[in-house]
């Protein structure tokens with residue numbers, strides 16, 4: 001896999017809570033120095049999962065030690081089920097047991113599961129400790145480590161308990177993705193494709209041409225990660241708390257989150273990025289059904305997701321997803337619901353997503369019934 005000396009910096013502009021996202025190959029080897037530059041005297045709790053710990057924890061610990069940073073790990077099981085009340089309690093109590101102070105730091109070292117959970121713990125212990133993100137999956141580098149959404153799942157729905165809490169620094173080592181499984185790389189790529197579909201048709205065209213290069217690593221991968229982070233940072237800077245525009249980042253998520261809930265957050269059945277891939281196809285198909293976009297766009301998106309190796313329909317989930325009512329139960333718990341009315345992210349075409357308020361539940365129900373009964 002090619003390495004690159006290129007380091008991209010994306011700034012998330014949030015007044016006195018602004019921070020940098022550093023993106024480049026082998027940045028893990030600069031973790032101590034970079035953390036010191038934003039938090040000169042902090043001790044750290046490194047929250048990670050068993051998979052990441054087995055491959056990369058020793059390197060991080062050595063690097064922090066060499067920089068004179070005292071750090072202890074908290075190692076959790078891997079997978080979506082870890083974003084739970086039980087594991088939140090484990091992390092919080094471990095941090096308190098370590099006697100870390102408010103000025104010390106929680107370092108999330110893993111994918112989005114670890115980032116969301118550790119971030120919520122950081123927001124909660126002593127009402128807010130310093131927080132650093134070292135995302136190790138493609139999904140966490142392009143999406144979950146940026147913008148400050150933290151939290152856990154509940155049986156009733158995804159991310160229903162959480163807080164907005166921004167990190168002080170994001171360190172995305174793009175070479176660390178070389179140890180990620182092909183399935184998880186594809187899942188993260190669904191969120192990359194999402195940025196093209198939201199508001200950047202040129203980026204979508206580029207992605208269609210460059211899937212091989214992005215997998216290979218080096219400059220094309222760095223470009224894909226940096227472009228995604230820039231897109232997200234721009235939206236978050238304008239609408240940190242999702243009063244409006246930020247909801248666009250939820251393209252594909254209302255359907256996707258329902259599928260994750262129905263499948264009970266079992267990563268062997270469905271991971272977040274796969275749910276988002278299916279959800280984005282459903283969002284395009286529903287938009288076409290509502291005469292908002294051309295069915296040709298649904299075909300184009302479906303074909304590209306298939307080429308990447310992502311699921312594009314619910315056929316693989318038939319043991320779990322049986323009725324539209326099942327889906328509607330989760331959709332009703334979506335955080336975009338306002339006074340009982342559904343909000344969906346729909347589209348007028350590639351790169352032309354928009355926020356649709358007051359979408360009739362009966363239309364969504366009929367659409368899902370047609371698909372599930374076909």
Ligand SMILES: NC(=O)c1ccc[n+]([C@@H]2O[C@H](COP(=O)([O-])OP(=O)(O)OC[C@H]3O[C@@H](n4cnc5c(N)ncnc54)[C@H](O)[C@@H]3O)[C@@H](O)[C@H]2O)c1
Pocket residue numbers: 049050051052055078079080083110111112113114116136137138139140143144145146147148149150158159176177178179180181184187188271272273
């Ligand atoms: N906060 C946000 O804005 C936001 C945005 C998008 C997604 N999310 C959340 O992120 C979560 C999904 O994140 P994810 O896809 O990273 O899942 P994940 O954290 O479960 O990581 C995926 C898998 O890859 C493994 N892994 C991670 N890095 C690795 C590496 N470098 N080498 C080998 N294995 C590695 C993990 O152990 C895990 O098994 C979901 O809970 C989703 O809701 C949050």
Ligand SMILES: O=C(O)C(=O)C[C@@H](O)[C@H](O)[C@H](O)COP(=O)(O)O
Pocket residue numbers: 143147149158159191242246247249250253335
């Ligand atoms: O950052 C955001 O805003 C997003 O919506 C990004 C999504 O990719 C991410 O999955 C997020 O966690 C979903 O947020 P939620 O508010 O729908 O739980």
Ligand SMILES: [Zn+2]
Pocket residue numbers: 143191253272276
């Ligand atoms: Zn997502």
